[in-house]
Amino acid sequence: MKAMILAAGFGTRLLPFTETLPKPLFPFAGRPLLDIIIRSLQDAGCEVAIVNTHHLHEKIDDFISGQNYKIPVQTRYEPMILGTGGGIKNVADFWDDQPFMVINSDIVTNIDLREVYEFHLNHTHPVTMVLHDDSEFNTVIADEDNFIKGFRVQEIKDFSDSRFPVFQKLAFTGIQVIDPEILDLIPAGVFSGSIDAYRKLISEGKKIKAFISSEQYDWQDVGDLERFRNAVIEKMAAKAFKTGNLKLETGNSQPEISYVQLKGDGSDRKWFRLTRDNQSLVMVDHGIRKQGETSETDSFINIGHHLRGKGIPVPEIRLYDMFSGLVFLEDLGDVHLQTVVRDAETTEEIISYYQSVIDILVRMSVFGGRDFDLSRTYQTAYYDRELILEKECRYFVDAFLKGYLGTNSCFEDFEDEFSALADRAIEFSVTGFMHRDMQSRNIMVRSCSDSQKRNEFYLIDFQGGRIGPIQYDLASLLIDPYVELPCSVQADLSEYCIKKLSSFIRVDPGRFRTGYKYCSVARNLQMLGAFGYLSRVKGKTYFEKYIPVAVNTLKYNLSRFGNADFPKLKEISKICAKGSDNVKGTRNKRS
Known part of the structure; x- marks a missing residue:
């Protein structure tokens, strides 16, 4: 299996932080998004991967050259952004005659990529799109046999009649497996979206198969600040409760974590109390750090460790992420x-x-x-x-x-x-x-x-x-x-x-x-x-x-x-x- 990671965007939804750091290199709970995806592809059996780049492409090149992946990872710079379809076409020389995987660089998921690829190999249709239920992004229409019929809200209305009594509205995860024949439907050297090619495919009477992720899989788009922050909190909070001396009751399912915002004081930071199984932690949100300078988060963490090491009574820092500015602390209560x-x-x-x-x-x-x-x-x-x-x-x-x-x-x-x-x-x-x-x-x-x-x-x-x-x-x-x-x-x-x-x-x-x-x-x-x-x-x-x-x-x-x-x-x-x-x-x- 070969794979392509789409990473050429400007990351405008993550401004101003993407002015100095490309979105694919945003650390997610300590690891760059691009690194997480490359290693997931590596574990899924990918043999070689390519990353298209544009905005701050030198930083992506430098990052990849500094890693020691088990598979070759190439980059392809786009002087002009070509879109998802144009980007795929631009690396036509990279593909062979086998189906290939394409994945967005601004997602976080535990979807089994190997399972997705094998799913594609076991049907005869030229494209598999991985879909997930997310109310904010549910615009893709799939019928009862899991074939895709449309890609936007108006098309949903078109299918809401007796001709199609059963259909599903789901979100495209940014994960897809494509047969090389699709390259013929994408124009070369111009901006285009892969969805445009898929509409042509459907109009020609061919079918696109949907791989619908089950409830056991998580998927999150982290392309804007709020969703990025929420995704990091969700991942880190669960981990924070496993650290220290917190004892959680065991069971078949993980108990929910509740969040209550605490009253702040003079600072712009936000404070929350997290509760799970009658155990609690305090989370402080300093906000995403700016690059190239020591941040308030850095000082909070480093000075906290220093003072605690000297025997000064300060709250124990259980977990932190310096980039997102999140710190999880021992809960000392509410009494000053x-x-x-x-x-x-x-x-x-x-x-x-x-x-x-x-x-x-x-x-x-x-x-x-x-x-x-x-x-x-x-x-x-x-x-x-x-x-x-x-x-x-x-x-x-x-x-x-x-x-x-x-x-x-x-x-x-x-x-x-x-x-x-x-x-x-x-x-x-x-x-x-x-x-x-x-x-x-x-x-x-x-x-x-x-x-x-x-x-x-x-x-x-x-x-x-x-x-x-x-x-x-x-x-x-x-x-x-x-x-x-x-x-x-x-x-x-x-x-x-x-x-x-x-x-x-x-x-x-x-x-x-x-x-x-x-x-x-x-x-x-x-x-x-x-x-x-x-x-x-x-x-x-x-x-x-x-x-x-x-x-x-x-x-x-x-x-x-x-x-x-x-x-x-x-x-x-x-x-x-x-x-x-x-x-x-x-x-x-x-x-």
Whole structure:
């Protein structure tokens, strides 16, 4: 058996990702689609295969030349796309006098290709088309004897009368076996579809046989983004439940997996809880990656493995696919630190929770910073002066002062104070691994089943991790507006952190406290920028209720400096307090 893989299309339904990666090389659960098809043909007894190419053909050539297949695989470049029929005709010199198989490169299936070929050999008709029931693509008409009568919706209507009392509407899978005589019905050197040739064949009184795949076979067209994503999820979810310590009940059929989307937060990522046989996983969808750069998915996976290897409590990553951006995680439940603090009965109970989290924070900073591969980071490797100026200070001006409050402020108005803030934060930094978003909603809480009723704390959303000051993470934790810890409690916990950190490394308490003050202001500016951006640009107005708390915290943090320090920021913080109330009041009136 010889075979042809149709791979010359532009992949327009998968834009913008096909601008840099041809559709046949899209990784499907870790393997390129083209590789999956070639190996399926190889296992089916194919002796040699040819792939027609056009868009980004060099990448397909390079991929195939780098493989070690058991069968020869050739490519044939089409300077002008010729369509399915024209492509088949264009390799007429490749065919011999035996029936050959043609298969699309944008499908995923477990249909037995050897069975299909043998089915064709056992009848006398020149074409076998493999059909499958898929409501989205069911436009091919087959009669009760499994002969094809038409190929589109209008033809279905034509056959819906008493002359043809029984017919089936099915989808063409893109898999077909063809006798060489069909080549005579296809014009050379011009664009044409194989269906055009088949209509000619039927008009001449010849028949096309349908191989109708049974329920035991799966087939999916993955030629557009939604179907590609859904197909990858379906395959990976089933595999994810087989990993780790999940114990599934056995039976004759696989139980269904249910999907429930979870409420997100500030991120554009989508979160889902998957349940099967009373076991659950969490899936995070980062979206398909762009080529040629480290993605958020890469950092999430690599940093997650790094931290877990250092004994830091983060969710176990069960399965992932860096291309599709899908990661399957241990399910830690729905309880955040924010929740247990809100429900706590005493201040002592709250302090105990935070001390447990600070214990983790310290170990993460010290041990997480050891042997940390800087290439794991997808934004910057370090929390440095430039990052503070751009991602904290300028973000505050652009997203909050201008974008949310509508002031005419600009970065240059505060440049000297921003520069001093950045310089001091770095100068007094106690450096290690930093989470960068160490707030209560990124700390999951799971109750233990032992008699002491202890809580276990886990860190999530660590993909922004890098090397930087532990004081920044501590500030993120303590000035968190979702919780509103009293200032006295914040001070006590800050001292607890110094004491705990001192048991691992040498710490100058005075320098630590100074660095903490500067990092607190930097974090405050970042929070307000984020709240302004999320409320105004992303339409997530529920963040607005935390703005007054964050503004008051900024005023307090600035007040801890001398009178000569940050006069412009102190003044603008007062304006922020009035402005945020006015913006919220105006919006409430409109609503």
